[in-house]
Structure formats: C-alpha cells, structure tokens
Amino acid sequence: AQRVTQPEKLLSVFKGAPVELKCNYSYSGSPELFWYVQYSRQRLQLLLRHISRESIKGFTADLNKGETSFHLKKPFAQEEDSAMYYCALSGSNSGGYQKVTFGTGTKLQVIP
Amino acid sequence: IAGITQAPTSQILAAGRRMTLRCTQDMRHNAMYWYRQDLGLGLRLIHYSNTAGTTGKGEVPDGYSVSRANTDDFPLTLASAVPSQTSVYFCASSETGVRTNEKLFFGSGTQLSVL
Numbered sequence: 001a002q003r004v005t006q007p008e009k010l011l012s013v014f015k016g017a018p019v020e021l022k023c024n025y026s027y028s029g030s031p032e033l034f035w036y037v038q039y040s041r042q043r044l045q046l047l048l049r050h051i052s053r054e055s056i057k058g059f060t061a062d063l064n065k066g067e068t069s070f071h072l073k074k075p076f077a078q079e080e081d082s083a084m085y086y087c088a089l090s091g092s093n094s095g096g097y098q099k100v101t102f103g104t105g106t107k108l109q110v111i112p
Numbered sequence: 113i114a115g116i117t118q119a120p121t122s123q124i125l126a127a128g129r130r131m132t133l134r135c136t137q138d139m140r141h142n143a144m145y146w147y148r149q150d151l152g153l154g155l156r157l158i159h160y161s162n163t164a165g166t167t168g169k170g171e172v173p174d175g176y177s178v179s180r181a182n183t184d185d186f187p188l189t190l191a192s193a194v195p196s197q198t199s200v201y202f203c204a205s206s207e208t209g210v211r212t213n214e215k216l217f218f219g220s221g222t223q224l225s226v227l
Binding site for chain 2: 009036102
C-alpha cells in the first residue's frame with residue numbers, strides 16, 4: 001500500500017522566515033514524489049516533482065529515501081506563498097497503471 | 113486551451129436526488145480521475161479511467177459511478193445523494209496513465225452540498 005503523511009494541517013510563518021512543509025511516505029517500490037499547490041480560488045496545480053530536481057518559486061524538495069521524506073522548503077517566505085500544499089506519491093497499481101495518493105494537505109499562512 | 117472543464121461550479125442538492133457532475137478535457141489524455149477534497153482528509157480517489165471504455169474503483173467509490181464512453185468525457189454520477197457526499201469534487205487527467213512520473217492536470221472543482 002502507498003501512503004502519504006503530512007503531519008501539519010496549518011503552518012503559520014512570518015514573511016521572510018524559512019518554510020518547511022513536512023511530507024513522509026510509505027511505498028514498497030521506487031516512488032515518484034510531487035508537491036501540488038492550490039492558491040485561493042485557483043485549481044490545484046503541480047509545484048514541483050522530485051525527478052526534475054528543480055526549484056520553482058524558490059521552493060525545493062529533496063527525496064530522502066532513508067527517512068522516506070520529501071519535505072518542501074523555501075528559505076524566505078513571501079505573502080504570495082500562502083496556499084494549500086499537497087504532497088503526492090505516484091506509484092503503480094496492480095494493473096500497472098499510475099496510482100497517485102495525496103496527503104491530507106498543509107495550509108501555509110504567511111503573516112505580513 | 114481550456115484543459116479540463118467541470119460543471120456545475122457549485123450545486124445544492126436534496127438528499128435522495130440523482131446528480132451527475134460533468135468533466136471534459138481537450139488534451140486527449142488517456143487517463144482521467146475523480147477526487148473528492150475534504151478538510152482534514154485531503155484528496156481521495158473515487159474512480160479512475162485508464163483509457164476510454166475502462167473504469168476502476170478508487171479509495172472511496174461507494175455511492176458513485178462513472179462512465180468513459182470517449183476520451184474527452186468522464187462524468188461522475190451520484191445515484192441517490194447523501195449528506196456525507198457534501199464535498200468539493202475535482203476531475204483530473206494525465207497523459208498516458210501509465211508512467212508514474214506524469215503530472216496530473218486538474219479541473220476547477222465542483223462544490224456540492226447535499227442537504
């Protein structure tokens with residue numbers, strides 16, 4: 001079974017402070033990990049994926065297989081980062097098709 | 113480019129009524145999905161379709177049915193709505209539905225309230 005855990009429902013930080021949104025996963029195979037973001041009144045969209053090793057809007061995330069974690073980080077929070085963030089794991093189901101499991105989400109609130 | 117279009121945007125429904133949520137995509141993606149979003153529970157998969165003509169059950173399929181008559185459309189039907197089906201429903205798609213590194217594209221959601 002594949003599982004994603006986001007322990008924080010709400011994370012409040014001051015503008016300019018560092019941000020870390022935690023994500024832990026459970027999966028028997030080789031996982032593909034993603035972060036999706038939902039800004040107010042917008043649809044859910046991909047923020048970044050571990051395979052790309054990219055930095056989007058100043059956010060980075062490193063896959064740590066030893067700790068089974070994929071925490072999302074940003075050194076200096078901005079007000080426009082306030083949103084709902086979902087960690088997601090993509091694996092294969094029994095039929096060999098893609099199966100995506102989402103965490104429960106963390107709401108990031110950046111205080112001016 | 114529209115991407116994924118969902119309708120209606122919101123709906124208030126009496127318990128026991130039948131309701132179909134519509135989802136259309138213009139990206140010619142093979143795979144489509146229906147998720148429900150609930151506070152504290154995140155996104156949970158209701159049903160999915162890997163290609164036109166096939167469907168499968170997700171985590172929370174009870175009370176819902178889907179069909180995939182063609183590539184573009186993936187309607188979700190509540191045969192007899194109950195209050196616990198009050199939620200925000202998101203339709204999503206991915207290009208092949210086979211590669212695990214594919215991203216999902218989401219619709220703007222349908223807010224459904226069952227009274």
